[in-house]
Amino acid sequence: MKIAAFLPKLGDKLHKTAYEAITAAHQVQALIGGDVVGLAIDVDQQQLERTAHYGLTRLIVAEHPLLANTYSPSAFAKVLHQLASSQGIDILILPNITYGKELGPRVAVTFEAGYIADVIGIESQNGELIFRKPVYAGKAIIAAQLKTAKKVFTIRPNIFTAKAAETAASLNIETFTPELSEADFREKRLSITRSTGKLDVAEADIVVSGGRGLKAPENFKLIEELAEVLGAAVGASRAVVDAGWRPHSEQVGQTGKTISPNLYIAVGISGAVQHLAGMSSSKVIVAINKDKDAPIFQVADYGIVGDALDVLPRLTAKLKEVLHKS
Amino acid sequence: MNILVCVSRVPDTATKVKVADDGKSIATQNVKFILNPYDEFAVEEGLRLREQHGGSVTVLTVGGQESTDILRTALAMGADKAALIQLVNPDSYQVAVNIAQYARNHSFDLILFGRQSIDFDSFQVPPMVAQLLDLPCLTIVSQWSVTNGTVKAERDIEGGKEEFETALPLVASVQKGINEPRYPKLPDIIKAKSKPIETIEPVAVEPQLEILSMEIPQTERRHVILGDSDEDLEKLIQLLREEAKVI
Ligand SMILES: Cc1cc2nc3c(=O)[nH]c(=O)nc-3n(C[C@H](O)[C@H](O)[C@H](O)COP(=O)(O)OP(=O)(O)OC[C@H]3O[C@@H](n4cnc5c(N)ncnc54)[C@H](O)[C@@H]3O)c2cc1C
Ligand SMILES: Cc1cc2nc3c(=O)[nH]c(=O)nc-3n(C[C@H](O)[C@H](O)[C@H](O)COP(=O)(O)OP(=O)(O)OC[C@H]3O[C@@H](n4cnc5c(N)ncnc54)[C@H](O)[C@@H]3O)c2cc1C
Numbered sequence: 001m002k003i004a005a006f007l008p009k010l011g012d013k014l015h016k017t018a019y020e021a022i023t024a025a026h027q028v029q030a031l032i033g034g035d036v037v038g039l040a041i042d043v044d045q046q047q048l049e050r051t052a053h054y055g056l057t058r059l060i061v062a063e064h065p066l067l068a069n070t071y072s073p074s075a076f077a078k079v080l081h082q083l084a085s086s087q088g089i090d091i092l093i094l095p096n097i098t099y100g101k102e103l104g105p106r107v108a109v110t111f112e113a114g115y116i117a118d119v120i121g122i123e124s125q126n127g128e129l130i131f132r133k134p135v136y137a138g139k140a141i142i143a144a145q146l147k148t149a150k151k152v153f154t155i156r157p158n159i160f161t162a163k164a165a166e167t168a169a170s171l172n173i174e175t176f177t178p179e180l181s182e183a184d185f186r187e188k189r190l191s192i193t194r195s196t197g198k199l200d201v202a203e204a205d206i207v208v209s210g211g212r213g214l215k216a217p218e219n220f221k222l223i224e225e226l227a228e229v230l231g232a233a234v235g236a237s238r239a240v241v242d243a244g245w246r247p248h249s250e251q252v253g254q255t256g257k258t259i260s261p262n263l264y265i266a267v268g269i270s271g272a273v274q275h276l277a278g279m280s281s282s283k284v285i286v287a288i289n290k291d292k293d294a295p296i297f298q299v300a301d302y303g304i305v306g307d308a309l310d311v312l313p314r315l316t317a318k319l320k321e322v323l324h325k326s
Numbered sequence: 327m328n329i330l331v332c333v334s335r336v337p338d339t340a341t342k343v344k345v346a347d348d349g350k351s352i353a354t355q356n357v358k359f360i361l362n363p364y365d366e367f368a369v370e371e372g373l374r375l376r377e378q379h380g381g382s383v384t385v386l387t388v389g390g391q392e393s394t395d396i397l398r399t400a401l402a403m404g405a406d407k408a409a410l411i412q413l414v415n416p417d418s419y420q421v422a423v424n425i426a427q428y429a430r431n432h433s434f435d436l437i438l439f440g441r442q443s444i445d446f447d448s449f450q451v452p453p454m455v456a457q458l459l460d461l462p463c464l465t466i467v468s469q470w471s472v473t474n475g476t477v478k479a480e481r482d483i484e485g486g487k488e489e490f491e492t493a494l495p496l497v498a499s500v501q502k503g504i505n506e507p508r509y510p511k512l513p514d515i516i517k518a519k520s521k522p523i524e525t526i527e528p529v530a531v532e533p534q535l536e537i538l539s540m541e542i543p544q545t546e547r548r549h550v551i552l553g554d555s556d557e558d559l560e561k562l563i564q565l566l567r568e569e570a571k572v573i
Contacts, residue, residue: 010484071488073453073463098483102465105422105450109457114534115419117448130538135446139343140352143538186462190478190489200485206572230573248468248503249482254339254444255363255502263572274339284570285547286562292551301547301570302562306554315559322563323573 001034004084006094006103007043007051007059011194012069014040014047016203017095020160022054024093024122027160031124034090039083041076042067045173052168060087062176066185071099074186077106079178084111086176089150091129096154097202104154114146116153120281137254137277156281157202158260199233201250206263209235209252209279213268213289213308217245222312223267229319235259235279237269253278268308271296288312327381327494329372330434331405332425332451333365334443335389335396343542350537351415361396364440366403366507367500372438373404374505375472381435382406386428388421390414394523402510402518409524417533418446422454427529429459435475439499441466449499456497464490468503 005025007018018040025036038051038059048059062079080103084092092107094100096118108115120141121132131153134141146153201207208230210223220234227234236246238253252259254274264282269275271287271294279285280299287300290307297303304311337343338358346353361369372383384407385400387393397408411424429437437459439452449465456463464470470479475494480487481501510518550565552558566573 010486015484072490073456073465077453077457098466098481101449102453102463105453106457106463109422109454115450115454116535117446117450134543135540136337136341136343136352137339137444137447138543139341140345140540141543142350142540145536145538146534147532147536148534187464187490187492190491192483192486192488194486202484258447263566263570273342277339280545284566284572286566297549297551299545299547301550302565303549303551304554304558304562305551311554311559314556315562318556318559318563319573322567 001032001091002087002089003028003034003036003091004039004087004089004093005036006080006092006100007038007040008095008097008099009040009043009047012044014043014050015095015097017097017157019051019054019162020155020157021093021095022051022056023162024155024160026055027122028091028093028129031122032127032129037087039080041079042069048173049168049171050164052171053164054162055165055169056171057169059171059173060176061173062178064178064180066180066182070185071189071192072185072187073102073106075180075184077103077110078184079180080107081110082178083176091150092152094152094154096156100154104152108152111150111152112148113150113152114148116144116146118156119153120156120159134281138258138280139277156260201233201235201252201259202257204233205261206230206232206265207235207252207259207261208232208265208267209237209269210240210267211237211269212239214240215309219309220245222309222316226265226312226316226319229316229323232265237275266296267312269296270294271299327375327379327435328433329375329381329383329436329438330429330432331365331368331372331383331385331400331438333369333385333387333396333400334362334440334445335359335387335393336362336443336445339363339444345540345542350540352540359392359395361399362440362443364442364444364501367502367504368438368440369400369403369405370505370507371500375436384409384432386411386425388413388416388424388528397523398518398521399510401521402515403508404514407524408521409526411526411528413528417535418448418450419454419534420528420531422451422458423531424528425451425455426458428526429455435494436472437461437497439497441499441501452497452499459497461495461497462492463497464492465499467498467500470504
């Protein structure tokens with residue numbers, strides 16, 4: 001069995017989910033045996049070497065002048081297909097981030113592989129892989145098989161996490177030159193803007209979200225202050241996004257972002273099913289709400305029943321003390 | 327401009343999901359089904375582009391006979407034509423293959439999708455259709471302009487934004503932000519009831535996915551609910567550090 005992990009790059013760095021794809025590939029290897037290889041497109045050597053701390057021993061990187069510092073779904077799908085074919089890959093794993101979500105299905109088609117998205121668990125039965133995937137916004141989970149010989153799947157971020165090991169594996173990096181022309185870049189990227197200084201809810205380990213219980217847009221300052229102390233991203237309920245208090249990029253939920261941070265703090269959010277759909281797979285959930293019967297408390301590990309405007313400044317001050325002491 | 331809009335029929339977002347007796351699908355009794363919320367943006371965008379550039383909007387779904395209800399919703403919004411490819415409970419691959427075949431038999435400048443179907447949340451049908459048809463593809467578009475066959479589009483990615491330029495014919499999936507979908511008016515809803523819906527035999531293609539079982543997740547939560555005194559806040563911080571170990 002040849003198992004490949006696609007290692008996406010965002011900005012000039014490997015995205016953190018690249019390491020998670022390696023972890024998932026090792027899980028597959030432990031279940032059904034085989035070799036694991038990393039596949040990357042236009043990533044520099046120094047970045048690639050970090051994967052050795054996640055146990056990767058072999059990596060192929062596609063390099064071509066046309067690929068430098070750009071992204072185009074059509075061209076990248078073509079390169080990834082060539083990379084995977086050159087290695088005779090049977091199983092290809094991509095992170096379920098924007099690039100993975102659009103490259104995975106395309107490569108599955110050209111590769112004549114079955115495809116399943118957003119996997120949160122992998123098992124095996126009689127040598128066949130069984131995938132666990134949330135459906136209906138996480139209200140149910142299916143166990144499913146792909147009936148094809150070759151398989152492509154994406155993994156939900158922040159599930160297949162692993163710590164970097166002190167010692168690096170001995171990693172062999174090879175270069176691959178894809179066949180590529182200007183015409184393959186059917187979608188031309190004009191620009192990429194990284195939101196500077198602001199953590200993205202989909203990226204952060206800790207998210208502090210505010211809802212209508214904050215009463216007014218200016219009170220989100222209290223959310224931002226708490227987020228800053230924790231190194232967290234700011235999220236929001238749809239109610240406050242629709243009211244224009246916060247941008248849509250911060251919306252958590254069924255029609256916003258689906259996230260699984262290590263810690264999710266919901267402040268002045270009632271816990272509507274559509275909101276829960278986006279955050280119920282968070283590892284630890286804290287709710288702050290003045291209504292002790294608010295549904296959000298039913299999914300919370302820890303709750304504070306109180307007025308957010310009164311609780312937040314005190315909580316932030318205390319956290320500052322504690323976290324800065326240690 | 328000839329536009330195809332692909333729509334899916336999904337349980338209402340407020341549905342309480344229960345597993346059916348077969349142990350691998352949802353119980354559909356008393357479940358209200360709706361036009362996938364993201365597909366409303368796709369239908370609206372098709373209508374707006376038709377209003378600007380002329381042409382026609384065809385809505386297409388792959389599903390059972392019951393899926394005609396969402397096609398009627400789209401017709402009431404203003405779509406010109408509707409087609410149903412009759413295939414009960416298809417997997418996403420069968421959906422993509424059937425849409426691609428329909429598109430090959432017609433000639434569309436633009437094939438529009440919602441960013442995701444809120445049943446299986448896979449984001450996979452649009453890129454698959456693009457690959458099957460060998461067309462360029464932009465996904466999760468939140469803002470764009472379509473002029474003289476040139477498309478400039480913006481989308482959010484993890485921690486930022488990207489801008490692309492491409493050309494028609496094109497496959498695109500859209501998301502919230504691109505427009506405000508119109509509500510169909512009562513006379514249009516009534517008129518839509520008598521509009522014809524073309525029924526099409528599906529392409530014979532095997533599903534890739536076999537669902538073995540479905541379950542409702544049971545996450546164990548600690549449920550420690552505290553008050554708002556200073557002592558309680560200190561307790562919370564202590565629990566987060568020592569019990570949950572997340573800060
Ligand atoms: C198709 C569809 C898609 C949707 N998608 C999403 C989505 O993606 N994300 C999303 O969030 N919602 C979504 N919704 C909306 C969802 O149904 C709720 O309306 C929304 O989540 C409510 O936001 P909220 O909790 O901020 O407001 P509310 O429900 O009004 O809750 C406010 C909460 O604040 C508490 N409160 C009030 N004052 C204070 C105070 N001083 N201190 C502390 N607590 C206080 C109240 O007790 C209450 O629990 C969707 C709805 C539909 C129909
Ligand atoms: C009651 C029920 C039973 C089901 N049973 C099965 C089953 O047995 N096996 C199985 O694998 N799946 C089953 N499904 C899932 C479903 O048939 C498809 O998988 C689903 O429509 C596509 O999901 P997706 O997440 O891949 O779509 P996405 O790729 O997330 O959808 C993106 C966009 O593609 C378009 N699109 C999606 N689906 C369709 C469609 N059907 N017709 C036209 N356009 C579409 C829409 O524009 C949508 O916004 C079932 C769903 C329901 C509600």
